[in-house]
Amino acid sequence: MNFKAIFAALAVAASIPASADVIYTNNFESNANGFSGAGALTATQGYSQLGFGQQMLRNGATGNPAAASVLSLNFASAINAPTLKLSFGAIDSWDANNGYGPDYFNIRVDGKELYKQNFDTFGNSASDAHLTFLNHSHLGFYGWEDQAYEMSFTLDNLAAGTHSIEFFASGAVWQGDTDESWAIDNISLTGERAAPPADIPEPVSGALLLGGLGAMALARRRRRA
Ligand SMILES: [Ca+2]
Numbered sequence: 342m343n344f345k346a347i348f349a350a351l352a353v354a355a356s357i358p359a360s361a362d363v364i365y366t367n368n369f370e371s372n373a374n375g376f377s378g379a380g381a382l383t384a385t386q387g388y389s390q391l392g393f394g395q396q397m398l399r400n401g402a403t404g405n406p407a408a409a410s411v412l413s414l415n416f417a418s419a420i421n422a423p424t425l426k427l428s429f430g431a432i433d434s435w436d437a438n439n440g441y442g443p444d445y446f447n448i449r450v451d452g453k454e455l456y457k458q459n460f461d462t463f464g465n466s467a468s469d470a471h472l473t474f475l476n477h478s479h480l481g482f483y484g485w486e487d488q489a490y491e492m493s494f495t496l497d498n499l500a501a502g503t504h505s506i507e508f509f510a511s512g513a514v515w516q517g518d519t520d521e522s523w524a525i526d527n528i529s530l531t532g533e534r535a536a537p538p539a540d541i542p543e544p545v546s547g548a549l550l551l552g553g554l555g556a557m558a559l560a561r562r563r564r565r566a
């Protein structure tokens with residue numbers, strides 16, 4: 342029995358902070374780990390001036406709803422007070438209120454709607470409690486002006502186990518592809534990791550356990566002597 346290793350493990354367990362932990366983060370500069378479905382790493386073009394770096398995850402899927410980019414997560418323990426943040430680009434011809442809309446961007450968590458907004462790159466920038474508007478100008482791609490935002494959401498607590506966050510476009514006249522598309526970047530999920538499962542001893546009971554183990558070892562040594 343390696344008592345030093347047990348003491349080290351208990352010290353780590355006792356020092357788990359209550360502050361927000363980074364559960365997932367990706368700036369898509371080198372990979373899209375955790376994502377599946379539609380979308381691909383794409384050069385940011387003009388979005389590079391707005392904190393998007395050199396690459397972002399762009400999805401130009403067509404259809405209503407269009408195929409989603411899906412982030413799959415699996416937690417060993419529950420995540421309390423989770424916050425989801427990301428940068429969002431409405432690329433090219435989003436037609437909220439003209440004859441080629443509506444064009445919605447949607448987020449679903451575990452199959453349940455978290456967000457749905459009708460974006461308009463011809464008119465005013467969108468405005469709601471989750472959005473911080475960054476820019477409305479031609480940033481690249483296939484023509485038309487583009488928009489950039491920061492998004493922030495408080496999620497319901499997430500239980501231990503698997504979860505999915507889906508990002509997708511929808512709308513009766515969502516054209517997708519080279520007409521209108523979207524990108525996300527700088528995604529982060531933070532929250533408080535709940536206490537580890539109950540089979541890991543509390544520091545106090547751990548100390549008692551170690552006392553007991555120490556007594557057993559001593560008894561064994563005595564018996565041998
Ligand atoms: Ca990036």
Ligand SMILES: [Ca+2]
Binds near residue numbers: 480483487
């Ligand atoms: Ca454009």
Ligand SMILES: [Ca+2]
Binds near residue numbers: 443444514515
């Ligand atoms: Ca459209």
